[in-house]
Amino acid sequence: MYRKTYVEIDEERIKNNIREIKKKYDNYQYYIGVVKGNAYGHGVYITKVMKEAGINYFAVSSLEEAIEVRNYDRDTPILCLEPIDPKYIEDILKYKVTVTIDSFSLAQLYHALKFKGKIKVHIKLDTGMNRLGIKRKEELHQTIKLLEENHSFLIEGIYTHLATTGVYDIYYDRQVDTFLEFLQGIDLEKIPIVHIGRSLTLVNHAKLDMVTGIRLGIILYGFNGSLPISSGIRGYVSEAKRKHFLKKYHVSETVRQNDLKLKTAFSLYTTVMSLKKIKRGEFVGYGAKFIAKEDNFIATIPIGYADGMSKSLKYVSIHGTKYKIIDVCMDMTMLSVDSYVNLHDKVEIFGNTISIREATNNIGENAYHLFIRITTRVPRVYKEIEIKY
Ligand SMILES: Cc1ncc(COP(=O)(O)O)c(C=O)c1O
Structure with missing residues (x-):
């Protein structure tokens, strides 16, 4: 690594999170680790760690992402959550990817293919999010019938995606009801994997039978x-408020006990690349927008908006002290520091001293966006494997 800007991932924390989750919620057979978007910015290597801790299926967004997972894992099944163009059938077979069928027309295209081998499919139902999936019951029946009569396909799963968390919200209930209606008349003995929930569903609601x-x-x-x-x-x-909401909105009960001890594993670091003393009245950065009110020190760090850096993060931490971000350029950022800061000092953008929660509050984004905004130009390094600098 030539440029000393990197994301450090603490694999042990990811492993512990998975173990905690599986210990408390032990009544699922399939723990599908969603590793799209470069494993939520954590780097695809993390799939190796997830598998060791008990994840037994992966989900990605594209064939490209599935192929990347295969660099680390040969056998764990991978579901591609978006439909894949049937013309890539050879790669689907080669990399053993489970295909999402989101419409009868896609099922027809797959049905028309001639190939050797068997493909696993999961049928995606749209229960109200209006993003992907089959919306009509008749279309579902047609799709199942078509795929069942073709022995090149195995309908392994059926699923939907929930738009909301289900806490005092009627949309959650509506989506669940729609899903249950879809399932009426479907022989689930033949379809082993039924999945509707995501992270927040797991903690907020009991598992459906x-x-x-x-x-x-x-x-x-x-x-x-x-x-x-x-x-x-x-x-x-x-508790009084909760009861009031449940009665007012006639929504399903949410789970109250949740003592999961989870930890974030993502920290973003860089180093001081240049340090200079400036005099009162001097300006710093593009547009000359920052004018020093007093004699000051400016530290420049090698991270910019091309890496996902943002001025909205407000400050960074050096030796545990927070310093203000003055300007963010494409590749560099300038900080207002003091005489305690030295050239080559380690700088934490967020992770430990500045928690992920604090960073998300500052930047006004949720954790999904925060992780993903750090571009792949920034190498991901893992605590437990040796890293060459
Ligand atoms: C279809 C689907 N399932 C599951 C997930 C995982 O959601 P979460 O990160 O809330 O667990 C996503 C994420 O966007 C998704 O699109």
Whole structure:
């Protein structure tokens, strides 16, 4: 690594998160690790670690992403959540990718192919998010019939995606009801993997009887997102509020007990590349927008908006002290520092001193966006494997 800007991933924390989740929620057969978007920015190598900790299926967005996972894992099944053009059938077979069928017309295209081997498919139902999936029951029946009569296909799964978290919200209930309606008349004995939930569904709702799998994204990376349970007067008030909402909106019960101990594993670091003293009245950066009000020190660090850096993060940490971000250019950022900062000092953009939660609050984005905004130009390094600098 020539440029000393990197994301450090603590694999042990990811492993512990998975173990914690599986210990508490042990009634699923399929723990589907969602590793799209470069494993939520954590780097695809993390799939190796996830498998060791108990993830037994992966989900990605594209064939490209599935192929990348195969660099680290030969056998764990991988579901591609987006439909794949049937013309890539050879690669689907070669890399053993499970295909999402989101319409009867896509099923027809696959059905028309001539190939040797068998392809696993999961049928995607649209229960209200209006993004992907079959919306009509008749279309579902047609699709199943077509795929069942062709022995090159195995309908391994059926699923949907939930738009909301299900806490006091009627949309969650509606989507679940629609899913259950879809399943009426379908022989689930023949379809082993039924999955509807994502991270927040796992913690907020009890498992539905016929569900056998859960798609886990953000929770694996350390975000719980459940409602905190307070004690004393606060607890009493929140319980009263909860009962009020349940009655008012006639929504399903949410799970109250959640003591998962999860930790984030993602830290972004760089180093001080240049340090200079400036006098009161001098300006710094593009547009001369920052004028020093007093004699000051400016540290320049090798990270910019081409790496995902943003001025909205407000400050960084050096030796545990927070310093203000003055300007972010494409590849470099200037900081207002003091005489305690030295050339080559390690700089934390966020991760430990500045927690992910604090960074998301500052930048006004959620954790999904924060991880993903750090571009692939920034190498991901792992604590437990030796890294050559
Ligand atoms: C279809 C699908 N399933 C599961 C997930 C994982 O969601 P989460 O990170 O909330 O667990 C996603 C993420 O966007 C998704 O698109």
